[in-house]
Amino acid sequence: MKTDEIKTQFVQAWGVLGTSWGISRSTAQVHALMLLSSSELSTEDIMQQLQLSRGNVNMVLRELVNWNLIYKQTKPGDRKEYFIAEHDIWQIATRIITERKKREIMPAKQTVKALLNSTTDAKDSEQVHIKNMLTELNSFIEQMDAMSELLLKVEKNALLKNVLKMIS
Incomplete structure (x- = not known):
């Protein structure tokens, strides 16, 4: 070709x-x-x-x-x-993760935490359901945030970079 x-x-x-x-x-x-x-x-x-x-x-x-x-x-x-x-793939990935975290993960994290704080006195079944969903969503977003931080450290961490190469 x-x-x-x-x-x-x-x-x-x-x-x-x-x-x-x-x-x-x-x-x-x-x-x-x-x-x-x-x-x-x-x-x-x-x-x-x-x-x-x-x-x-x-x-x-x-x-x-x-x-x-x-x-x-x-x-x-x-x-x-x-x-x-930029032609360094790790640099490209790092920059994209950084921007996505800033534009998507952090605002979602702030919104869910604020809403979760508003559900402290959940009484009826619908409020309890909402609180449970927000709690799970908050946990998921926290994990995504932690994973993005881990990926941002890959470039500086040769061991982690090698582990990622081995599993791919």
């Missing part, structure tokens, strides 16, 4: 996967293209290769920069901005 065909298939597949992870198809496709690019790409390069509008590409690039998944670069004598992806 030719390089362009591999890139096209990966970009399309990553775009579909991205939507199931709650990421826009365009964001996933731009990230996929940049992952497979060994050199920096300009906004125009991305627009041309993915057939996306300038506004869409600019918005996606800003989001990927905010997630620390790509970096902005300039070239002397060139007014264009160029972008290059």
Whole structure:
């Protein structure tokens, strides 16, 4: 299979996967293209290769920069901005976990804890059921938070990294 065909298939597949992870198809496709690019790409390069509008590409690039998944670069004598992806898979995973924790796990954790604190005097069966569900949900979120912390430490922990390699 030719390089362009591999890139096209990966970009399309990553775009579909991205939507199931709650990421826009365009964001996933731009990230996929940049992952497979060994050199920096300009906004125009991305627009041309993915057939996306300038506004869409600019918005996606800003989001990927905010997630620390790509970096902005300039070239002397060139007014264009160029972008290059982080290519270290462990760094990518760490950054995604960190952002997801900040945007999803922590707000859910705070909400469930606040609601759980409101159920201290549960009396009827429905209130008891709600309290039990919130207690289980709180426990699950705490475990997810602990697991995310463990995954964030993997990069620094060679033993844990080797254990993960062995079980995969």
